[in-house]
Structures are given as C-alpha cells and as structure tokens.
Amino acid sequence: MAHKIERKLLAHITKKYPQPLCEMFKTKPNITLNMRTRNKEEKKLFQILSQLPSWGVGRLFTTCDDIIHSAPTFWRITRVHADLKSPNMEYGIAWGIKTLNGRNEGYEKEIQDGNENLWRLIPRHEEESYLEYEPQSAETHQVPLYVPMPPLMAMLESQNDKCGEDQEPMIKLLIKRGIHANQRQKLPDGSVI
Known part of the structure; x- marks a missing residue:
C-alpha cells in the first residue's frame, strides 16, 4: 500500500518537474x-x-x-x-x-x-x-518645544490643578533626531537645539 502511494507521488513529481530539482537550482543566472x-x-x-x-x-x-x-x-x-x-x-x-x-x-x-x-x-x-569637501548646510525647520495640550487632556490637567488658571496647559513635543534630521527646537531661552 505504501509503495503505491510513493510511486504515485514520484510519478507526479517527475511529471511536474522533468529535471531534478538540484539541477534546476544550479542554473546560472542571466548575466547582463x-x-x-x-x-x-x-x-x-x-x-x-x-x-x-x-x-x-x-x-x-x-x-x-x-x-x-x-x-x-x-x-x-x-x-x-x-x-x-x-x-x-x-x-x-x-x-x-x-x-x-x-x-x-x-x-x-x-x-x-x-x-x-x-x-x-x-x-x-x-x-x-x-x-576637504564641505557639505552645504541643510535647510532646517524650527519646531516648537512645547505645544498646547489637546482639549480633553487640558481638561483633565486642570482638574488636577497642576497649572494655574491663567496659564494654558502645555505638553512637551519630542522629536526623534538623527545626524540627517532637519528639525530643530527652540528652547525658552531662545537657543536652538
């Protein structure tokens, strides 16, 4: 019984792949x-x-x-x-x-x-x-360090009463910086990082 199944399987494989698989993968790629x-x-x-x-x-x-x-x-x-x-x-x-x-x-x-x-x-x-090549300075964009909180977060923040009523609650904006990044942030003292 097992021999019949093996024979059928081998007949199907040889019919589908007339050339052995090991030789099929040894073919050279088209070299342009x-x-x-x-x-x-x-x-x-x-x-x-x-x-x-x-x-x-x-x-x-x-x-x-x-x-x-x-x-x-x-x-x-x-x-x-x-x-x-x-x-x-x-x-x-x-x-x-x-x-x-x-x-x-x-x-x-x-x-x-x-x-x-x-x-x-x-x-x-x-x-x-x-x-000696001097790269041209890349154009940079200034991004604020703090941005206003979304309304729902501001409401929750005002409930905690961490900030005064006269101040708008702010959130710190974090930017992923790399050596090729063109975004810089301005600190409250005016220096750009």
Whole structure:
C-alpha cells in the first residue's frame, strides 16, 4: 500500500518537474552586459585590501553605486579581519567610518557589501578632494518645544490643578533626531537645539 502511494507521488513529481530539482537550482543566472562590465571594472573589497599594505587600514574606498551622488560618499577602513582559509584571501569582514553625501557619520560600523563586486580604491592624490569637501548646510525647520495640550487632556490637567488658571496647559513635543534630521527646537531661552 505504501509503495503505491510513493510511486504515485514520484510519478507526479517527475511529471511536474522533468529535471531534478538540484539541477534546476544550479542554473546560472542571466548575466547582463552591465554585470559583465561591472565585474571587470570593480572588485570585491578584499581583492583590493589583500594587495595593500596593512590591509588598507586608513585608505578610502567607494562603491560604484556611490559615484552617482553629487557629494562624496565613501568609507575609511578602520579594521579588517580576513578569512585566511579562503582562496587568495578574498573574503572577510571589514569595518570603517562612512561618509554619506559629505557628512561623516562619526562612528565605526561593519561594511555590509564587502563581498560584492562593486568596490573601488580612491587614489591617494584624490583623497584630499574627498576629505576637504564641505557639505552645504541643510535647510532646517524650527519646531516648537512645547505645544498646547489637546482639549480633553487640558481638561483633565486642570482638574488636577497642576497649572494655574491663567496659564494654558502645555505638553512637551519630542522629536526623534538623527545626524540627517532637519528639525530643530527652540528652547525658552531662545537657543536652538
């Protein structure tokens, strides 16, 4: 009985998938002309790092995706752990400080796409122009630090009588700030944070 079910199942699978599944997944992806030229021009990060003294620590790298930006986007390599068992030491983990659109992020983080064919070494004579770039100050919007409470909350607040009758109850407005945020708040003393 079990053999009949197995045979029917195998017949259904071979009918639906005439070629073995393991061979179906081994097929090569369609490689476009753009991918071929990219693989010739760009290299993996560790293909470049393995040829540099001290594994390229302190050098600047950019990706082919970052070249299209008007402001420089690049990485300064800070640490490298190469996989010494890989052929030609082409794999590993690298850390660096990223400068995105001319603004330095200021902290070290792991480079995620190190094993992709998209890296270029910035020559030493061009490093100065990348490092001296002054980003334009972004347009900022002033947001108030305190806003009036919604009516229902104000009514509850007046019942608790925490604020005087002559003052309108206010609530502090919290804004999530990041290095690229363009909102600033004005403190009661007039300083902008």
